[in-house]
Amino acid sequence: MLRHLDEELKELHKEILRMAVFAQEAIFKSVESLKNRDQQLAQEVVSNDNNIDELELEIDEKCIDLIARYQPMAGDLRYITTGMKINAELERIADIALDISQKSLELMKKPLLKPLVDIPKLSQVSQEMVKGAIDAFVKKDALLARQVVLKDAEADRLRNMVQDELINEYLARDAKTADRAVPLLLIVRYLERICDHATNIAEDVIYMVEAKVVKHHPEELR
Amino acid sequence: MAEIQVNNLDLWYGNFQALIKVNAHFAQNKITAMIGPSGCGKSTLLRVFNRMNDLIEGVRTTGEVIIDQENILGPGQDLVALRKKVGMVFQRPNPFPLSIYENIVFGQRVHTQGLTKYKLDEIVEDSLKSVLLWEELKDKLYKSALGLSLEQKQRLCIARLIAVKPEILLMDEPCSTLDPQATSRIEELMRELKHNYTIIIVTHNMQQAARVSDDTGFMLLGELVEFGKTENIFTSPKDKRTEDYITGRYG
Secondary structure (H helix, E strand, O other), X not given: OOOHHHHHHHHHHHHXXXXXXXXXXXXXXXXXXXXXXXXXXXXXXXXXXXXXXXXXXHHHHHHHHXXXXXXXXXXXXXXXXXXXXXXXXXXXXXXXXXXXXXXXXXXXXXXXXXXXXXXXXXXXXXXXXXXXXXXXXXHOXXXXXXXXXXXXXXXXXXXXXXXXXXXXXXXXXXHHHHHHHHHHHHHHHHHHHHHHHHHHHHHHHHHHHHOOOOOOOHHHHO | OOOEEEEEXXXXXXXXXXXXXXXXXEOOOOEEEEEOOOOOOHHHHHHHOOOHHHHOOOEEEEEEEEEOOEEOOOXXXXXXXXXXXXXXXXXXXXXXXXXXXXXXXXXXXXXXXXXXXXXXXXXHHHHHHHOOOHHHHOOOOOOEXXXXXXXXXXXXXXXXXXOOOXXXXXXXXXOOOOOHHHHHHHHHHHHHHOOOOEEEEEOOOXXXXXXXXXXXXEEEOOEEEEEEEHHHHHHOOOOHHHHHHHOOOXX
């Protein structure tokens, strides 16, 4: 029998997906604006942030309303509480994309420090991880979620590589590069944070699907 | 369709004041749930809306209850017409000891004389369809209604009301004798019916109020303590007494 709660959950699902699309769009545009020095894309990220904040509040309210009204249990409860957490993660991801856009706008005013090679690679990984985490949520696919969690190591490796290069090749040799090297360092850090949020989403999905807590318990991943 | 506006309603049973200065607006096309501990006045309030309390000796009311621009507590009120417009479903389903068919057309026979068999058949079919009983019962229309399951009986009682084309449905604990699955199906029916009726339900079951209603009123000791959108009542009630009741701290 289809319950009324099922209809409400479908609505909630749609809203969370809308949030996911917003967050993915924000990362994509911020990274493209950096690569192509595209001011307009960066501005779009800045101006859409309010919509994302509004939607976060709406989804939160909806989840609290569903818990209060339906006293969900078991899978329903895990779905709604996971939805709330994913909502917060997506909003943070969008905020970080906003930070990247702002740094990108700053960098556009100055000559290029170096051709960007590894940063686009890291941004690629971050976008793949976010997409994977969201797909895992949509398909309720714990296996895909596990792959996302494992990918975080690659993100860390790339971050360390770019960080070392920026510090050793530029900052250590010529302090005058700081006005361009430091924003790039921050962007690297931001991209790696996005990967961490994608990891969190994937861990939440594993909990939602299998009722298994893998957060802070890497041995549970196997 | 109708809405109900209650203004400064007081009600006494002899010397005992059961309703104290109640003000509320029951919106059309919505389900409003009235919750509160036993004896808080919620059923009394419900029974004001079709003047069922008139049957109890020593009942006195002041204030107004406006339905379709008319104060139904006024002296000239036609009670038969009022109870046609404002129907009631009770805690225990109470079909008449007649056939399913006769149960449904009973009200029609009281209110309208000389309806053709064709017209009555149509009313029976429409009414049973609207409570989702038609498929189950269309071949058993002339069997006794007393042989139905509890849930079917309660649906039949709702169909019997709908047959006389009311505007407002009052439901006094309509699911309290039903199992959880039957309860959930009646709730689904209520959600369907609200598109055509104004529904007010009195319930002890707070979860039911939370699940099914659009607006909720909380009553205590004859007072309407708080009234508002259900989601607000259950997530952020304004009155401490409401909070205490819905979190199980009351009493």
